[in-house]
Amino acid sequence: MRPLVSVPVPKRQKCDHWTPCPSDTYAYRLLSGGGINKYAKICFEDNLLMGEKLGNVARGINIAIVNYVTGNVTATQHFDMYEGDNSGPMIKFIQSAPPKSLLFMATYDDGSTRLNNDARNAIEELGSKEIKNMKFRSSWVFLAAKGFELPSEIQREKINHSDTKNNRYSGWPAEIQIEGCVPKEPS
Numbered sequence: 001m002r003p004l005v006s007v008p009v010p011k012r013q014k015c016d017h018w019t020p021c022p023s024d025t026y027a028y029r030l031l032s033g034g035g036i037n038k039y040a041k042i043c044f045e046d047n048l049l050m051g052e053k054l055g056n057v058a059r060g061i062n063i064a065i066v067n068y069v070t071g072n073v074t075a076t077q078h079f080d081m082y083e084g085d086n087s088g089p090m091i092k093f094i095q096s097a098p099p100k101s102l103l104f105m106a107t108y109d110d111g112s113t114r115l116n117n118d119a120r121n122a123i124e125e126l127g128s129k130e131i132k133n134m135k136f137r138s139s140w141v142f143l144a145a146k147g148f149e150l151p152s153e154i155q156r157e158k159i160n161h162s163d164t165k166n167n168r169y170s171g172w173p174a175e176i177q178i179e180g181c182v183p184k185e186p187s
Contacts, residue, residue, distance in 0.1 A: 034175025
């Protein structure tokens, strides 16, 4: 009989990263929705800010605002971009974020049909390079900083367009994600 080898359980990292973030940074992960049953998720410092388990994520653009200095969540909201006129309320929500805020955005289902140019411009002003390219059911995630600059090496945005030949799910593109470590403000 061979001896039993015990292997330690791998240590789980914040927001399910493969490697830990340094102690002077915040861990984040943004996951867009994908298919009809895969909702968007926004994780910050190992706290699920938005997700199906919390019941605060829905069709459209899901946004979480975090105070960059304290790391505390100040607001979360979703904006349906398929039905209703929600671009105006979304612009107000983005503008309500105080200086020194991190804004995390992730789509579920459709984030573009009723997304007007003013709303696209407001998101572009935060640094988005892809918001003007978003199409019906594009999977999109974006990390923005308001009132300060993020280091250039941080992955801030990703987009995946619906393509009937290449969709992972019938009529839906695959979910996409970005994750990383945001340096905390030096004290």
